[in-house]
Amino acid sequence: MTAWAIPHPRWLSLHARIRRITGRHDAEDLLQAAVQRFLERGPEGVQNPDAYLVRSARNLAVDQARRERHGAVAPYEGDDVGSVPCPSPQPDAVLMARQRLQRLREGCAQLDARTREIFLLHRLEGLSYRDIALRLEISVSAVEKHVSKAICFLTEWVMD
Template identity: 45%
Template sequence: MAERDRSSLLGLLLDHYEEMTGHLARRLGSLCLAEDVVQDTYLRLRSLTALPDIDNPRSYLYRMADNIALDRMRAETRRGRRFAPAELGLDQPLDEPDAETALEHKQRMERLSGALAELPPRCREVFLLHKFDGLSHADIAARLGISRSMVEKHVMKALAHCRDRLEL
């Protein structure tokens, strides 16, 4: 699979993050679970060794996210986790944070997403490989054909930028 294809899908996922999270939150009844599913979608996409021929990349991402959400719901059911009954007006798991905490979390995630979008492409790629994929600096350097020192500089720059944007 061409890295460009993977990168374009990852970019599309970031571009549609809020829309996809809202879609999944309605389906799952929980914003926190929806955000987890979007992150799992990102991780699954990063781990694919080959991509099929994709006619509609956006639909492909939504289908992947929906399948992950379905897997998550099945797993929760097998574990015996119960969701609050809909007739009580509660559409979220019983251990869900209160509305104010959820709103603060959402706003913080939006600021983080915006901060990541502001980074130069290579810096963002290095940061995501390190923080989301868990790759070491040496592994990233080898994968991208840059020095380990440059990887460290990109990671430090991204961390400082995100920290500054989240402290606003």
């Protein structure tokens, strides 16, 4: 038996974990596919084979669920990728988007300075509520309230 072979009790344990995590009845198939990936990749460099197999099976389950939901995407078989039609937005859709963006800018200018700063830190810079709270030395709850206030105001402002 090699270092990466999975003894039967371990297989059952991994199978049970994958089934519990993914909630799928095809956990054994997922585990087999994960083992195949593992073998193709090679065991070198994998510090925790069990964790690798569980994560790989979970990823496979997520991919499978997406395919079931949206249908499989057929690969493009042509030679020239540039010939694939890429739909561009209609001029009226572009105009409407620009108008909404302008309304959003105007609405942001109407927010009080603290709420605007917190909203922009969260939405534009991608900071978490916790990071904003630490940076501005306020509570996470205060950050949540400012973001909520901004969203409510801007939703009404843009829709008017």
